[in-house]
Amino acid sequence: MLPILSVLLGLLLCAFVKAGTVIVPGAIWYDTDGNEIQAHGTGILQVGDIFYWFGEDKADNSALFSAVTCYTSTDLVNWARQNDALTPIAGTNISSSDIVERPKVIYNEKNAEYVMWFHSDNSDYGLAMVGVATAETPCGPYAYRGSFNPLGAQSRDESVFQDDDAERTAYLLYASDNNQDFKISRMDSNYYNVTEVVSELEGATLEAPGMVKRDDARALLNHSIATTHFSTTGVLAVCLSYKWLGPKSQQSISGNWSAQADIAPEDTNTYCSQNAYDLPLGSNAIYMGDRWDSILLGNSRYTWYPLSWASGVPQIVYADLWKVDYAAGTYSVMNGTAYYAADGTLGGTAVMLNNTYNGYEGVGYLGDGGTLTMTVEGIGAEQWVSLYYANADSTWRNTTISVNGGSSVVVDQPNTGGVDVVFSVPVQLYLAKGSNTLLIGADQSNYAGDMYQISVYTEN
Numbered sequence: 004m005l006p007i008l009s010v011l012l013g014l015l016l017c018a019f020v021k022a023g024t025v026i027v028p029g030a031i032w033y034d035t036d037g038n039e040i041q042a043h044g045t046g047i048l049q050v051g052d053i054f055y056w057f058g059e060d061k062a063d064n065s066a067l068f069s070a071v072t073c074y075t076s077t078d079l080v081n082w083a084r085q086n087d088a089l090t091p092i093a094g095t096n097i098s099s100s101d102i103v104e105r106p107k108v109i110y111n112e113k114n115a116e117y118v119m120w121f122h123s124d125n126s127d128y129g130l131a132m133v134g135v136a137t138a139e140t141p142c143g144p145y146a147y148r149g150s151f152n153p154l155g156a157q158s159r160d161e162s163v164f165q166d167d168d169a170e171r172t173a174y175l176l177y178a179s180d181n182n183q184d185f186k187i188s189r190m191d192s193n194y195y196n197v198t199e200v201v202s203e204l205e206g207a208t209l210e211a212p213g214m215v216k217r218d219d220a221r222a223l224l225n226h227s228i229a230t231t232h233f234s235t236t237g238v239l240a241v242c243l244s245y246k247w248l249g250p251k252s253q254q255s256i257s258g259n260w261s262a263q264a265d266i267a268p269e270d271t272n273t274y275c276s277q278n279a280y281d282l283p284l285g286s287n288a289i290y291m292g293d294r295w296d297s298i299l300l301g302n303s304r305y306t307w308y309p310l311s312w313a314s315g316v317p318q319i320v321y322a323d324l325w326k327v328d329y330a331a332g333t334y335s336v337m338n339g340t341a342y343y344a345a346d347g348t349l350g351g352t353a354v355m356l357n358n359t360y361n362g363y364e365g366v367g368y369l370g371d372g373g374t375l376t377m378t379v380e381g382i383g384a385e386q387w388v389s390l391y392y393a394n395a396d397s398t399w400r401n402t403t404i405s406v407n408g409g410s411s412v413v414v415d416q417p418n419t420g421g422v423d424v425v426f427s428v429p430v431q432l433y434l435a436k437g438s439n440t441l442l443i444g445a446d447q448s449n450y451a452g453d454m455y456q457i458s459v460y461t462e463n
């Protein structure tokens with residue numbers, strides 16, 4: 004390798020493995036070795052001071068099963084990849100031509116055993132089963148016990164919920180009966196099977212469930228199914244509105260759930276994400292979602308946000324960057340410096356739009372000859388920069404951005420499912436101390452989304 008290249012590579016790796024302090028929803032997340040974290044359809048297990056993050060490895064961009072990964076962290080920000088927890092077994096229902104999604108792990112005290120549940124299916128999602136695997140250590144590797152239809156019925160998107168009663172009763176939450184009926188079933192004392200449906204929401208068409216218990220009440224996330232749900236790839240372009248059910252009135256897991264409500268302003272489509280897991284945090288929780296990229300599955304992003312009950316009902320707290328102190332049960336949202344596209348300099352075919360966001364107009368027709376130049380203040384470091392877009396598109400888009408005449412960085416912009424929604428995309432850029440010139444959209448033949456705002460942060 005050329006010396007200059009290896010120096011550059013070293014610098015890059017250095018930047019990646021440096022311990023982080025902030026959670027940046029929607030950014031590419033790197034593990035402590037500098038590799039992209041592959042843990043989609045998140046499940047979190049806490050053992051003592053250590054968090055274990057289980058998820059789907061989609062590095063090969065295929066929906067088919069390659070591994071359930073296991074990462075560890077003590078701060079929910081810096082994650083170290085461990086051995087894979089579950090890998091394909093030829094000749095079974097978890098072969099490399101099958102589907103294994105949404106792995107969740109709970110600990111069975113009676114058997115001193117970790118038990119993993121997951122959506123187990125064939126490639127056309129026709130079997131609709133749950134799979135169960137067990138291990139003596141959190142990351143395993145897990146021994147596969149088998150896949151089955153719980154109580155003879157279908158189960159697609161699923162999660163588990165372990166109660167804090169004396170028996171540590173556990174439940175399977177699952178989309179059943181062609182995703183029409185949503186069911187909650189009690190597990191047996193081994194957590195190997197379910198014994199009884201304790202709650203059924205007929206015709207609810209829910210998926211991607213998560214449940215948190217708070218003040219002895221439970222919240223269940225709900226969302227409406229897009230018609231693409233039944234596509235043969237089974238992958239959603241997810242930018243849909245999610246709901247919660249009954250956090251106040253629902254004292255018993257088997258009782259009636261109260262009516263749904265939004266967990267984020269409806270027009271944000273849950274900040275372009277789908278729920279995967281909800282981790283209690285003090286008297287609040289962390290919403291852990293996926294921003295699926297159905298074209299490049301491995302490029303799907305993690306969208307973790309505080310889920311706050313401050314208003315009495317659970318609401319996602321939007322943050323470009325935020326910090327969590329799990330032990331203290333607290334979070335804090337970082338404040339950036341906002342710059343508005345309307346204050347920038349338009350070049351070529353770029354035009355001001357006639358719609359507004361936060362009272363500011365956006366800039367359209369960026370790319371393919373249209374540019375925007377903006378001046379922002381830096382501190383002489385790698386800094387998070389959030390680009391705010393409106394992008395009513397059913398495809399992922401790109402924009403390019405260059406700092407002070409340097410080479411262009413490509414920043415991708417998520418598919419919003421064709422819905423007009425303003426959202427932000429984070430990118431880490433080196434900004435010089437003092438004034439910096441950002442040139443946006445110059446180095447691309449495609450159109451970017453419409454740009455409204457840039458926010459610059461100093462925390463890393």
Ligand SMILES: *[C@@H]1O[C@H](CO)[C@@H](O)[C@H](O)[C@H]1NC(C)=O
Nearest residue numbers: 094095096130132150151152
């Ligand atoms: C997968 O599960 C289905 C349904 O239980 C069963 O018919 C099939 O034999 C299983 N396939 C393998 C390879 O175990």
Ligand SMILES: *[C@@H]1O[C@H](CO)[C@@H](O)[C@H](O)[C@H]1NC(C)=O
Nearest residue numbers: 149150151154195196197198
């Ligand atoms: C789970 O329980 C059901 C109902 O008792 C039973 O029919 C089924 O065989 C059990 N499945 C497994 C995998 O143990």
Ligand SMILES: *[C@@H]1O[C@H](CO)[C@@H](O)[C@H](O)[C@H]1NC(C)=O
Nearest residue numbers: 252254255257258259260261
């Ligand atoms: C649950 O709802 C059903 C149907 O509306 C009603 O008959 C039943 O009494 C309710 N149960 C409780 C515990 O409120």
Ligand SMILES: *[C@@H]1O[C@H](CO)[C@@H](O)[C@H](O)[C@H]1NC(C)=O
Nearest residue numbers: 325326334335336337338339
């Ligand atoms: C961000 O600004 C708000 C409002 O001024 C303030 O309450 C909050 O403490 C600030 N957050 C941080 C991390 O400084």
Ligand SMILES: *[C@@H]1O[C@H](CO)[C@@H](O)[C@H](O)[C@H]1NC(C)=O
Nearest residue numbers: 353354355356357358367368
């Ligand atoms: C904005 O409105 C003006 C006046 O109606 C119109 O001429 C112009 O084409 C509009 N621009 C865009 C980008 O829609």
Ligand SMILES: *[C@@H]1O[C@H](CO)[C@@H](O)[C@H](O)[C@H]1NC(C)=O
Nearest residue numbers: 398399400401413415449450
């Ligand atoms: C975005 O950029 C990537 C990498 O440069 C490229 O492969 C892809 O085609 C681009 N997408 C669009 C919509 O331009």
Ligand SMILES: CC(=O)N[C@H]1CO[C@H](CO)[C@@H](O)[C@@H]1O
Nearest residue numbers: 204207225226227246262263
């Ligand atoms: C049970 C329940 O409230 N289900 C709702 C989930 O969200 C969709 C879309 O808003 C509603 O149609 C369902 O009624």
